[in-house]
Amino acid sequence: MYSTSHFLVFTFSLLLASTVTVSRTISPEPTTSLLDVSVALQQTVAILSIEPLVQQTLSFSSVNSSSSSSSSLFSLPLHSRETVFKTQHKDYKSLLHSRLARDSARVDSLLTKLQLALNGINGQDLKPLENQILPEDLSTPVVSGISQGSGEYFSRVGVGSPPKQFYMVLDTGSDINWIQCQPCSDCYQQSDPIYDPSLSSTHRAVSCNSPQCGALDTSACRGSSCLYQVSYGDGSFTVGEFITETVSFGNSGAIQNVAIGCGHDNEGLFVGAAGLLGLGGGELSLTKQVKATSFSYCLVDRNSDKSGNLEFNSPFPANSVSAPLLKSTKIDTFYYVGLSGFSVGGQRVQIPPSVIELDQSGNGGVIVDCGTAVTRLPTQAYNALRDAFVKSTSTLKSTKGYALFDTCYDFSGLSRVTVPTVSFQFTGGNSLDLPAKNYLIPVDSTGTFCFAFAPTTSSMSIIGNVQQQGIRVNFNLANNRVGFTPRSC
Numbered sequence: 001m002y003s004t005s006h007f008l009v010f011t012f013s014l015l016l017a018s019t020v021t022v023s024r025t026i027s028p029e030p031t032t033s034l035l036d037v038s039v040a041l042q043q044t045v046a047i048l049s050i051e052p053l054v055q056q057t058l059s060f061s062s063v064n065s066s067s068s069s070s071s072s073l074f075s076l077p078l079h080s081r082e083t084v085f086k087t088q089h090k091d092y093k094s095l096l097h098s099r100l101a102r103d104s105a106r107v108d109s110l111l112t113k114l115q116l117a118l119n120g121i122n123g124q125d126l127k128p129l130e131n132q133i134l135p136e137d138l139s140t141p142v143v144s145g146i147s148q149g150s151g152e153y154f155s156r157v158g159v160g161s162p163p164k165q166f167y168m169v170l171d172t173g174s175d176i177n178w179i180q181c182q183p184c185s186d187c188y189q190q191s192d193p194i195y196d197p198s199l200s201s202t203h204r205a206v207s208c209n210s211p212q213c214g215a216l217d218t219s220a221c222r223g224s225s226c227l228y229q230v231s232y233g234d235g236s237f238t239v240g241e242f243i244t245e246t247v248s249f250g251n252s253g254a255i256q257n258v259a260i261g262c263g264h265d266n267e268g269l270f271v272g273a274a275g276l277l278g279l280g281g282g283e284l285s286l287t288k289q290v291k292a293t294s295f296s297y298c299l300v301d302r303n304s305d306k307s308g309n310l311e312f313n314s315p316f317p318a319n320s321v322s323a324p325l326l327k328s329t330k331i332d333t334f335y336y337v338g339l340s341g342f343s344v345g346g347q348r349v350q351i352p353p354s355v356i357e358l359d360q361s362g363n364g365g366v367i368v369d370c371g372t373a374v375t376r377l378p379t380q381a382y383n384a385l386r387d388a389f390v391k392s393t394s395t396l397k398s399t400k401g402y403a404l405f406d407t408c409y410d411f412s413g414l415s416r417v418t419v420p421t422v423s424f425q426f427t428g429g430n431s432l433d434l435p436a437k438n439y440l441i442p443v444d445s446t447g448t449f450c451f452a453f454a455p456t457t458s459s460m461s462i463i464g465n466v467q468q469q470g471i472r473v474n475f476n477l478a479n480n481r482v483g484f485t486p487r488s489c
Contacts, residue, residue, distance in 0.1 A: 030345035030392065031421040035436035037411045037447065043303035044092040044445040050305055052086045074249040074290070076155045078297060078308040084154050084167055085191065085272045093444045099302075100403050102152075103373040103464075109232045110173050110334075110369065111458050117331035118362050151273050152465060153299055153370060155310055158248030159260075160200030166192045166274035170297070170310060172370045175282030175333050176216070176230050177247075177289075178238050178261030179275030186265045190274050197243065197262060204257075206242040212259040213242060215283045228261045236268020247286075249312075255290050279370075280333035287312070287477070296474035297370060298489035299465050301437070308489045316476050320483030323426035325475060330362030335475060337463070337482050338427030339366040344388040345420030355381045356461055364459045368473060368482065372464040374404065375453050382455035385422075389451055392420040402443045405450035409440070412447030424463075424484075432484050438467050 082095075089095040151169030158165050159179060166179060167190075180187045182196040197203040206212050206226040213219050213226035219242070220227045226242040240263040248254040263275070278285045279295065287295050290312055298308040316322075324338035336358050342349045355378055358365030364378075377385065386407055390398075396417065399410040411417055422439045424432045441452045452466045474483040 030347070031423075031433070032345065032418050033421045033433070033436040035411075035417045035419050035440055035449070036415075037417055037449070038415045040303075040437060040442050040449075041445055041447065043301070044442050046305070047082050047303045048087060048089065048092060048095065050082060050087075052082075052084055072253055072313060074252040074312040075314075076157065076249055076252070076310045078153050078155050078170060078299065078310050080300060080302040080304070081152055081154065081272075082302065083305055083307070091445070092442070096443055097403065099152075099373060104404070106173075106372050107376060107456070107462065109236075110367075110372065110462065111456075111460065112232075113173075113333070114331060114362075114458070114460055151276070151371065152302065152373060153297075153308075154273060155277065156250075157277070158250075158254070159195055159245055160197070161202040161246050162200075163246070163248040163254070164193070164195060164199070166195065167272070169273045169276045170279065170370055171276050172279045172335060172368070173333065173372070174230070174232075174276065175278040175280040175285040175288075176228070176261055177258065177276065177278045177284070177286055178228075178230065178240075178263050178266075180266050181240055181262035181264055184264055186267060187263075188266060188268075189272070191272060192274050195262075195274065197245075200245065202244075202246040202256065204244045206244060206259060212244075212284065216242065230261065232268065238263040238266040240264040240266075258286070258289050259284055281327075281335060282333045285333075287475075293478040294474060294476045296472055296483075298472040299370060299469050300489055301469050302373075302465075306489070314474065316474055316479075316481065316483050317472065317485045317488065320472070320474060320485040321426070321430050321432045322428075322481050322483045323430060324428065325477075325480040325482045326358055326365065327480075328358060328362050328365065329360060334367040334369075335482070336365045337368050339424060339461070339463075340427050341425045342385050342388075343421075343423045343425055343431070344385070345392045346423075347388070347392075348425070349384050349388045351381050351384050364461075366461040366463060368463045368468070370465050370468070370473075372462045373466050375464045375467050376456040376458070376462045377453060378459060378461060379455040379457065381461065382453060385453060386451060389420065389422065399448060402448065402450055404454045405443065405452070407451040408443065409449050410447060411449050414447070424467075432471075432486075434467060435470060435486070438469055438471075441466060 153170045154167045155170055156165055156167055179195045182194050207224050208221040208226050216228050218229040228242040229239045231237040240261055243262045244257040244259050246254055246256050247258045279287050292312040295312045296314045297310045300306045300308045326336035341351050356366055397410045399408050401408050419436050422434050439452050440449045443450050472485040472488040
């Protein structure tokens, strides 16, 4: 028979074993990532002296007989700004400053677009066009920084027949495709010759009674021809005729009768590019016009001289981290993703779900945007994420903030640094671990790195391209899924 003392020892042993098991469940080993400080700093120096790409001459396949395609695979290379247009900055800190200024203008543009949609206001309500376009009457204030240009990633496409080649800005946050067009009443400087519709055999005016003209937010008529205007929240705008043209995708093929804006008056932050490819979810976007069932892109590090690519109708990678692609009841342009939260070092960050959820009225939610650089989060969510990161990096040497970054570190003299892993937690349970360089970025060439997230007073969150670099982002439009595949550029 067991004595009382034996029973107590046995009971204590069971409790101890139970306690150990519970402890391991609650406090798993923290996950870490390695930041290569040396490589990042080398790139900050190299990007200043990089020679931009020569004006590429792409080969073009014959034009498809149909006006659209829902199955053909189209692929184009993507280039970061500094590999296309020579930077005038002499040091990395000033280059970053100009990038962040453009980024703030970009975010303002997206948030303005959202607010107009939530309030039921479109461009037609803001400034109706007259029967005769008078550019001086349509001009709006342009924000400072016009000489810096806009857009962070560019692709070279062909427009017209025979095709002329142009560098175009890639934009998932807008729908209207447009290009600067002769004759110009006011065109900004671009690297390619300005598109001349009189030299193309496939240029056609869009009629006022066409569905394409009716789908514009701001339109008017001159005779029977449709006029368009697109205004951006940063003060930039483009005004001109709405036309259809043949758009060519290198040797992947070409699509006829794509509706694009032929901009005779274009002002703002678009210096350098010939125009814009709208890849949003609206009816006039390039994705909708080519009837793509999916599209994907892979964005390289903006300090790298390498290129990524843009693909239409590409397959959904089997090894991707997938998340729901959500739709707003108020705006169809933006791509909302089902994000439930974040983790730092393997520990879930405590954020009320309502802070980042998309509600029925169109407020909140998280969009994936290739044009925004730094991920923006509502202040409550940002503070929770930042505080968790700061708590996990107490052994690292902190330094003062820079620009919109309030959490920075001094890594001077270090070659590599181990940091806690930051992860996106998606609705449904999938998790995407970000590489360290996607959330700790250099702000100078001497070793100052900052946590590349920022707060916003808006309810809408934006996953920016710093967090997306090196990750293929695939929008499966047919099945309403978004896939993130690391290391697949």
